[in-house]
Amino acid sequence: MGFAVKTDDDAKPGDADIDFGTLHELTGYWLRRAQLNTYRNVRNFFFDEFEMTPGLFGVLEIVFRNPGLTQTAVANAMGNDRSAMVAIIDKLEKRGLIERRPSPVDRRSKALYMTTQGEAFQARVRSRALQHNQQFFDLLTVEEHQQFVDMLKRVAERADESRC
Amino acid sequence: MGFAVKTDDDAKPGDADIDFGTLHELTGYWLRRAQLNTYRNVRNFFFDEFEMTPGLFGVLEIVFRNPGLTQTAVANAMGNDRSAMVAIIDKLEKRGLIERRPSPVDRRSKALYMTTQGEAFQARVRSRALQHNQQFFDLLTVEEHQQFVDMLKRVAERADESRC
DNA sequence: ATTTAATTGTTGTGCATATCAACAGTAATG
DNA sequence: CATTACTGTTGATATGCACAACAATTAAAT
8 A cells, every 4th residue: 555655666656647737726725735644644643642533632632731720711722613523521530530520610611620630631731742843843944934834824824814 | 031022012801811722833824824814715716706625626627727637637736636526527517617527548537627617617717817816915024925835835844755 | 379467347345534413421600 | 771792502404534344256276
């Protein structure tokens, strides 16, 4: 299944000599391509080692940095629907990493807190994530990397503005 | 240490005072964020105007530039499983944009060709896509845009290499 | 030539994610 | 009070991706 990359002497004609036409001129195409591949890589990496996904990691990190947050608050921060939170929190709670406590001020909502076990776990994952991130993007110089992130932020904001 | 993010002038109080912690230091996070928002924008745009999705557009463009290609060849080019092709080709064929012809050399495979109607349609979409792309990324200077695409390509390749 | 292996399109399944509508319980507002 | 808004939750639906299986067909092995 290995796609050896640049060798034109590959007997497979169907791979290299394909004309992508306008696709390769569209920034959105490359953005998607880069993200999809990166995401798959990160996901496989962290699932193998921690049985974690980027989504779970994000929730864990946010709850860790903002103890007592409500579920919808986390959902809004993550940019997805609050109904999606339920399954995520369920998983994390079932693994003993997170805790739902009744909010002292609002009997509807539930305040989210990290367990001590969850903090220890997240510390390990976080360290590994930073390490993997730096290692993965070392194909960019430090300047490039900085510019890259800066542009990504601007693009993300832009796309967020023109939201219907 | 002293790297706490400074006070953004809050427009929304309940939204902005959340600490994202390590998340905001991960390039992959921003990459995903930018891509998701961009994709949603592009998708809404082209779905409203043409009832097209980026995926359909890609297949259409590839078939247009490489007439007679087989379904799995297109799937490999697009980077997804050949089973995903079926529904896509079905849609495009049902709309009269594309055609499945029996391959003259291999009775298993089906050669894909564009209809004249499909070519006319795709010409309109293609033009609009290029226009929208340029307009959307005009928040980057020409130099930045070029660098951006260049880096995305490198990242995409990198992620592709370390594929299991 | 006959068996074996590989590939094609296709279908189905499972999993993760996303959006939307509804609901009962609760809070805020008039 | 009555009404309106918000909470977590469930369910329906759609999507995309990965994988397994299948009959038909081709390629390779012996």
